[in-house]
Amino acid sequence: MKKIGLISDTHGKLSVRVTRFFEGVDEIWHAGDIGTAELADKLMVLKPLRAVYGNIDGHVLRRMFPENLRFFCEEVDVMMTHIGGYPGRYESRIRKEVYSNPPQLFISGHSHILKVIHDKKINTLHINPGAAGNSGFHNVCTAVRFIIDGKNIKDLEVLEFERTKF
Template identity: 25%
Template structure:
C-alpha cells in the first residue's frame, strides 16, 4: 500500500492550487493522509480527486473543518497502527512531544499505552504530524515519528516537501523535496 502524506497546505494564502510536483508525486497512491491546516475545503476536494483522504484539523482550520475532521485519529492500515494528529494541542513541549502525547500516556513510556481518556489503547507504529512545517523522521520508543513538512509553505526550510509511506512487510517512510510550488 502506497500512501501520500501531506500537512500544512495553508491554502489559499500559501498557494492558489496544489503544486504540480505534489500532484505528480501523489498520482497512483492508494490513500492520502493530511495532518492538518488545510484551511479551505478546496484542498480537501483537490486531494480527494487524487485518492481517498483521511485528515485531522489543525490550528488554522476553522469550525467548518473541525466539524469535518477530528483532532486526531488512529487508523489501522495493512495491520499497522497509524496515528494522525496536527501537533498543536498542548503547551510547553515540542511538536513531536505533543504528537506522541496525543496517542501515548506518559511521554517516553510508549510501552505503557493505556487507553485512558482520549488516548487509544493501541500503541501506534507510526505517528504522523504537522504544525512545525519542518520535515522530521525519528524513532522514539519503538514509534516512528514523521512530519512531511509543507508542500506550499516551507517557511525557513530549503525546499517544499511531502511524504510517501509504503506499507508491506515493514513500514517505509520517505520525504519528497522540490524547489518551487508551481
Template identity: 30%
Template sequence: MLRIGVLSDTHGLLRPEALAFLAGSDFIVHGGDIGNAAMLAQLAAIAPLTVVRGNNDTGEWAASVPHSATLAVGGVRLFALHDIGQLDAAALPDDVRVVVYGHSHRPLAEQRGPLLYLNPGSAGPRRFSLPVSAAELLVDGDRVRANIVELISRP
C-alpha cells in the same frame, strides 16, 4: 506493498508537484493546516483520505475535521494529529506504530522506540528556508518505512 502519501501544512495551496507525488497512493494522510474544503475534495479524488484539523483550519468547513485520527493499513496502525506538542504518547493504543503530524513545517522521520514519528514538512507555501516537502509511508504487511521527498528545490 501499500503506499500512503503524507502531507501537511498546505495552507490552501495544493501544488501540482504535490498532486503528482500523491498520484498512485493507496491512501493519503493530511497532518493539518489544510486551508479549505476544496482541497479535501481534490485529495479524496486521488485516494481514501484521512485528515486532521490544524490550528489554522477554522470556519464552518473545518468543524467536521477531527483533531486526531487513526488509520489501519495492512498490519500497521497510524495516529495523526497536527501539533506533536499535544500528543500524550503514553495514552496511544499499543498497536499504533506511526505518529503523523505537522505544524512545525520541518520534515522529520525518526524511530523512537516502537514508534515512527513522521512530519512530512510543508507541501504548501514556503516558510523561511524550510523545504517544500511531502512524505510516503510504504507498508508491507506489518513493516513500514518512511521517505521524505523535497517537492521543489530550494532557491
C-alpha cells in the same frame, strides 16, 4: 500493501509537483493545516483522504475532520494529529496516550520541518512530512510517500522543492 502519500501544512495551496508525486499512491494522508475545504475536496477527488484539522483550519474543516485520528492501515497502528511534537517532546495533550498505548506510526505536522525519527523508547516511527504549501517560514516544500505492507513501513521517499518555485 498500501502506498501512502503524506502531506501537512498546505494552507490552501498545493503544487502540481505534489499531485504528480502522489499519482501512484492508494491513499493521501494530511496531517493538518489543510487551509480550505476546496483543497480537501480536491484531494478527495484524487485519492481516498484521511486527514486531521490543524490550528489554522476553520469551522468547516473542523466539522469535516477530527483533531486526532487513530486507525489501522494493513496491520500498522497509526496515530495522526497536527500538533503532536516528536520523540522526547510529545505535545502534552497526547503524551499520555502515546506512552501508554504507543502506535507503531505517529504522524504530526505543524512545525513545517520534515522529520523521520524512530522513537526507540516506545518503538514508534514518527513522521512529520514538513510543509507542502506556500505559506510559512520554510524555504523548502516537502511531501512524503511510503509503503505499508502488512506490519512493515518501508520505501519512504521524500519530494523536496523550493518554495519560490511553487
